[in-house]
Structures are given as structure tokens and as C-alpha cells.
Amino acid sequence: MDMNWYDSLGLADVARKVADGERLSMEDGERLFACPDVTAVGALAHHVRTRLHGDKTYYVVNRQINYTNICVNGCLFCAYGRERGQQGAFLLSQDEILAKAREGIPPAEIHAVGGCHPETPLSFYEEMLRELGKALPEAELKCFTLVEIAHFAHLEGCSTREVLLRLKDAGLVMMPGGGAEIFSPEIRTRICPKKITGEEWLRIAGEAHEVGIPTNCTMLYGHIESTRHRLEHLDELRRQQDKSHGFVCFVPLSFQARNNLLGVEHGPTGVDDLKTIAISRLMLDNIPHLKAYWIMLGTKLAQTALWFGADDLDGTIVEEKIGHMAGADSAASLSREELNEMIRGAGFTPVERSARFSERGENAAAKEVA
Template sequence: MNDLDVKRINSLVSEPELKQIGHKIISGERVSPAEGILLFEKGSLSWLGALANYVREKMHGDKTYFNRNFHIEPTNICVFSCNFCSYSKLYAHKEEGWELTIDQMLDIVRKYDGQPVTEVHIVGGVHPKLTLAFFAELLSAIKTYRPNLHIKGFTPVELDYMFRKAKVSVEDGMKLLQNAGLDSLPGGGAEIFSPEIREKICADKVDGNGWLYIHKVAHQLGMHSNATMLYGHIENYGHRIDHMEQLRNLQDETGGFNTFIPLKFRNKDNEMSYLPESSIVEDMKMYAVARLYMDNFPHLKAYWPMLGRNNAQLSLSFGVNDIDGTIDDSTKIYSMAGSEEQNPSMSTSQLVQLIRQVKRHPVERDTLYQEIRDYSLSV
């Protein structure tokens, strides 16, 4: 970006404090928490988008990443009752849910024999009878069957329960799962770290400090992970910035996070259905501020099934450089939450075309963002 482009971005705002923040960002300086809140409160969408796109292109150019992945959801039966959840069934009503055996989950893996998928994503409810030993056996079985398949599995909500049930420390539990075949952690279960918000929407599961500690231990073991934030419900901008600040601080310490994923609250079939969902303007503002604030996170991801295909394309102009994967199994977590895509599955050629339509550069990656194939010239 040349000096004229910088002047053009700053011409989009008149407030001196915003111009100052803009200069900091363009100069590569870190945004403070107070400045982050100001971005949300006073930044216009056009200015935030221009700044976020500047940062995105400085980091990645026009590259937009995706991967070939599939999901295994062992169960939707759960001992916890999160008010925003449309997915799980309480254990008292377990007959309404599902619970897969190890053989059934291996059958899902076998469906992809001969296909160039690189990742299986394992996440689900917290079932009291699915133990640490059970999941270690599952991981080992998958690795025995397909050794090169990257296993990204289990949120700290699941892990915390497994470890407490097995009476093992976080350190010992993570080592056990890593030795069994776990390669990395997804970003789920973070919601909002603020205790006052967590008390109202997910009071009975692992708290923010516990979530952060499990990821810290994973990083210390050489594992990478992702991080999420649930936005657009009862939180305010201060809560969002506090959440991102805690993640940014841990990333400064460990460097183990791959990507940050803002997750839009959906109000279908849950105890918070009375709340309106955030607008597309607010969604794009969230992505833009995330890209500007999370300066030490290499990647910013938008889940295309949650946003819908057109909005996912739009997000690529607001700091996003990853739109997740092919998700060939039509994962139930998305559709049951009221996502824009009720059958969230796209072929590789469809994903490539989606990215090309908005003049971006499709690149297939693995879980750790090693490039597998550049699709700039061919499908």
C-alpha cells in the first residue's frame, strides 16, 4: 500500500482519535483495549473495512485459505445446559440425542478412504459415560487406520470434564491424548470470558481461566490450537475487547494459536431465542475489529456455513483470510443452530469458485496452514 492509499483510508474518518488509531495500525503498532472499544463504538464500516483489508493484505496478500476436512460428532448428549445452545440434549433426555460407538465413528473415517481429506474435527456434547479412556481409544484407532490424518479434537469444555472425571491433571490428561493421537485443539467453548456474562449464559461449564489454561498446556506440549468468541448476544463491546485481550496476551506468551474465529450467536431453538441476531453490518465490523486487534494471530477465519456463502465472500474484504473447509459431512452443529446453510457441504471446486468470484486467491492448506495446492490458475 502506498502513501496515497494510506491517505485515502484516513480520509474516511474525521475524528482525530480515529485518525490516530488508523496511523498506529498502518505503522504496525498495537491497538490498546480503550482504542479497541473506540473502534467498535465510532469506527465506520467503510473505514474499519479498509484498515482490516490493509492488514489482511499486508499479512497474506490475496490468499484465502481452505482445507478438506470432515467432522465427527460423538454425541449431542450433554451434562451442561448453555442457554445459547441449540445442539445438545441434556442427559436426562438422552433418548432424544445420539451417541456413537468407536466402530461407528471409524465407519465415518472409512467413508473418506481414497479421498484427499487432511483433517478430522472431533467435537460434541459432554456425555458422562464417554470417558478419557474412551476417547484415547478412539484417537488411537483413527491413527492406526489412517496415520496421516490430522486429528483436531475436543474443546476445553469436553477436556475439563474428561480430566476431572478421570481424576488426572490437565497436563497428564493432555499428554495422554497427545500420545493417543490428538494433534491440535479447535477453538470452541470459549464463548465470552467475562465471568458476569458467562454466569448468565453458560454458568456450569469450565470458566475462561480454565479454557485459557488448557490451551496454554496444549501449546507447551507443542500442539497448536484455534480460538473463538461468541458474539452478538448479551455482551457489550468491552466484553469483546476483554476476551480478545486475554487471547492476545496468551498468544504473546506461547505463540500457539493458529487462527481466531468470531462466532455469530444464532437464536434458533434455544433459551436465548428472544434476542435478535446481529446485523450483517455488525458482523463485518466484528471481523474487521478482530483483524485489527488480534495483531499476533496469523489468521482470521469465517465459518461459511454460519454466515452463508455470500456473506462469507463479503467477509474477505473485512480482514478474513480463511473460510474453513469443505465440511463434507453436513455437520449438525451448524444446521441445528440456525445457520444460513442447512446442508453445509461444498466441493473443492465450489469453494475455489466462491473465493475467485471476489477476486481472491484460493489456496488449499492443511490444519497448520502449510500450503497443499495453489488454485490461482486451475481447479
């Protein structure tokens, strides 16, 4: 680490903290966001990424299923949600969900999320998990956001903990991290006023971790929030992780500015994407993995993000509606071969994983032999 470089940028003390593995403060994060040299910030994040994972970059053979876009929340940033009866609104049947799950090569992960449907009971989701488990016993079921859990509990008239336990009993092994958006009440009331609060999101995350369901976590950035709001969000996540230890991977979600009611004309620039990814890696010292979500970033920027702190690319996807309906220009899916080539082309070693980041295939076999 070139301390003269960081001294010239007024960041020598921050660089020393990173080198020594010390936690960065909010003020450190603000100075990193203010730094004009994104490559200097990226180099610090790459140092942390290398310390944690070497040159490994993870991916998963997965299948995303968006089972409904009918939603009561009406978030202003969302291009996906529809009201019941509105043109384009849909709710997949159990048979349709199973048919989608079986498309393509057998997945290691089923990632199923949807809108908060006003009537579908919890039993529908329990049946969905059980049928998916029977049809694809090798696939880990990573389903439902914490926002959906709160909605299921409201409809069922029970606690969120009971919902989590019932879904776990039906086969749920992990949860994605959607719905966090930005925790700031000031921003949340402007972009998703009907959605659960950031405090509730964190509470339900803690409950999931307590009952043995690990989760991911997210941040939607590049709309109307400030960099201070981003840092507060990251700090809330690492405080929750200090308490419950269940966040597996952080997923920074780059705002897609098309087809929504928020009135923001442009999402974040590529430089802002890379700086936010890097600073997220530096601030979240207790969350092991960071995803460069190629659906939102595009494959080329996602490759570059591997040098800015990211160690995971998500996976094959097959079909994704939420980001693409918001204007994402990325492909609908990538093959295992394309992901391997993408990772090697960026200078890293590809590692196929499960939903919970256990190594699979040749990687796992090599580990057992060793």
C-alpha cells in the first residue's frame, strides 16, 4: 500500500486503519466519498477484498422467480409493481412457479421474490416452498424479502417470528436482502412511504438470524439520497451484524431511473457505482461478501467492480423482471461458461457456490482432496 499516495490525498490515516483492519468511522467514509481519485478508494477496498477472499470470485447457478408484481406498497422508485386489475398485473400459479423453476440446468439456488399481494395467504408460500423442495431437492430456497415477511404477518394476523418459523419449516434456508432501500426516515417517506420502516426491516432481519435463517442485505443508491444517508445506512447494517451475525452478503443496488414516478432523470454514474461499492466494502468490515450485481451494473462494470471490493457476481439468473422493468440494459441471463469467462477475463479465479456460499463442483472436490 503506497502511503505516499494516500498522504497526498489526505487519507494516510484512513489507509493505515484499513491496513491494520480497524473499523472506519462515518467521518472516514465521508472523506472517502469526497476523494477525487476513485482508483485510490478502489485500491483500499481491493486490499480488504484480497485479505478476505484472495483472487476468488463467486457465482451461483440460480433461477430467479418473480411470482407476482401485484403490490400494495406503491413505491415511487419501482417500475415493477402493479395494482390488482391493472394492465400487466400477474400472479403466477403454483404450476407456473414450478415450471419456471425447472427451466434450464438444475439450479443450486432458487431466488423467489415478489410484490406484497393484498390477498394471497401464507399457506400459498408454504406450499410453494414445499413443492419447490420436492421438485428440486438439490436447490437451496432463498426466498422472500423482509418486507414480504412483514406483509405475510399482517395478512395472517400473527408475528413476523411465527411467519419465519413456518417458512423455515416449509423449506426456506436463506433470504435475499431486498426492501432495505435507504433506512433514513426522511428519504423513505419520499420514495416508499407505505413500506415498513428501516427500523422494522432491521428488527425482522435480527429475528431471521435468531431463528437460523441467514440473509443478505441491500442498499438502493443513486436517487435522492446523499452520501451521508448511504453511510448511515451502512453503519446501521454493520451495527445489526454486530448483534445478530446473520448477514452473508451485501448487495449495493444501482438505481435504474427509467419507468418510475420518482422523477429522477439519471441514475448513478459508473464512477459513483465503483466508489459506492468500494466504500461499502471498507465500511462493512463484518459482512463477509459483497456482490457486484451484474443485472443492475451490466457485465463490464460488474467485472471492473471486482477490483473495487466485490467478490461475487450473483449468477445465471435466467429471468429477472424487477431491474429490467426499471430500465436495466443487461442480458436476461448468463451461462455458467459466460460467468467463468467473465471472471477469468477480469483476472480472478471463478468459484461456483451455493446460496449460502458453500463451494460446489470442482472447487469443493479439490478442497476435500486437499
